[in-house]
Amino acid sequence: MAGREEIVGLIAYVLGDKNRQILVARGLDAVPKESRIAALRGLQDLGWIGHNGVADFEESYTLTRDGRRIASEKPAMSCLEKCSREHVEALRLVDSDAEAHMKRGLRSLVAIDSDLGNWDSALIHCYHLKRLAGQSKDHSCSAFACFHQGKVEMAQNRWDEALESILNANEQYVEIGDGKGVAVANRAMGVIYAHKGDHASSIRCFESSLSMARMIGDRELEAKAEGNLANVYDLEGRYEEAERSHKRCLEFFLETNDLASAARTANNLGVLNLLQERFQTAAEYFEKTIDSCRKIKNKGVLGIALVNGGYSYARCGNVDRAVAYTDEGVSIFKEPNDLNLLALAYRNYGCIEMRSGKLESACDWFEKSVRAAKASGVEDTLAACCYEYGMNLIQAAADYRLAKKLLKKSASMFRNMGNASKARRIESTLATT
DSSP states (O other): OOOHHHHHHHHHHHHOOHHHHHHHHTOGGGSOHHHHHHHHHHHHHHTSBOTTOOTTSSTTOOBOHHHHHHHHHOOOGGGSOHHHHHHHHHHHHHTSSOHHHHHHHHHHHHHHHHHHTOHHHHHHHHHHHHHHHHHHTOHHHHHHHHHHHHHHHHHTTOHHHHHHHHHHHHHHHHHHTOHHHHHHHHHHHHHHHHHTTOHHHHHHHHHHHHHHHHHHTOHHHHHHHHHHHHHHHHHTTOHHHHHHHHHHHHHHHHHTTOHHHHHHHHHHHHHHHHHTTOHHHHHHHHHHHHHHHHHHTOHHHHHHHHHHHHHHHHHHTOHHHHHHHHHHHHHHHTTTTOHHHHHHHHHHHHHHHHHTTOHHHHHHHHHHHHHHHHHHTOHHHHHHHHHHHHHHHHHTTOOHHHHHHHHHHHHHHHHHTTOHHHHHHHHHHHHTO
């Protein structure tokens, strides 16, 4: 465990304020609790303190090896990696007495926390930023905070709260005439509506985002909005339109060397092939995404591609690779408890166990996938999990009653989401069962 001197030294280094350093030097208990927690949270986000500490904010924290080095050596800022320097600078700005510096630091921390997936820290910084922005009537900062609060709520599958936050941000972007903010907010609302199964509203938001992006001449935002529209076309079974849009987006992102967006688009093309049950082609797209994400260290998209790739290989009969990819995907989504992706991973395990002839274990996994999908609130995921469970029961000639119930529910959900062709295929299966 870390000793008091190591923690005190590390906090003093990060805060970098002489008066605060004197206060800290008198002992950690002399530091106001709210400042102590904020400092330790910042250190934890930097990776200098392990995430397994308990909340007494003192000796219970374990310093990483890099944290111990920094505490003992107190290196110059120029010796740290760029991301660490930016993070430390943001923490120091937040600790400033000048409101403008505090807001700038909070904006930086919100962006950093969001990129790192530190959702609790991001929310706390959003709340602080909104409070400061409200006091000074700074609509730009307030919109930024509301938008990022909504992004955090989206990441946590809290769709109703996310919609309220993004709507609030959008109203403020409109008020201050921020065209790019309006386009980005509409795109986020489109994603929320798509996850809630309201495709008409989703398409309306994406089209608004696309129109605004073209109006302000932002080609990157235009491509991203078009890619989002293509995802909804996927869900509605409009595969040819979707494929053309995805391929245009992929070409643009490769031309501009936007590897992160290119990886997402390759993943979307894989999903498009999954929906058409072209599993080998889908697996090839997911392999491209996985390879790219490992190179650019994009953990979020990597996890999605691993889960999707695991399903593709399960359906192709490559059980070993299906297990390896699904296991790695679960390791990424387990800690943030992303129920949407975990539901799809559990579905993978059900398919894998069924391939191995383990009906009871497979049913346990499918049950778990349906429960997680319900809890996630993502309509298309629930429809997919119900479909997979029902079809596997039919193929195993087991519990036709439950199978029909699951497939009826899946067909109804796909029809409500606008994918009539998928609903008809399921209903055709039901008619012959």
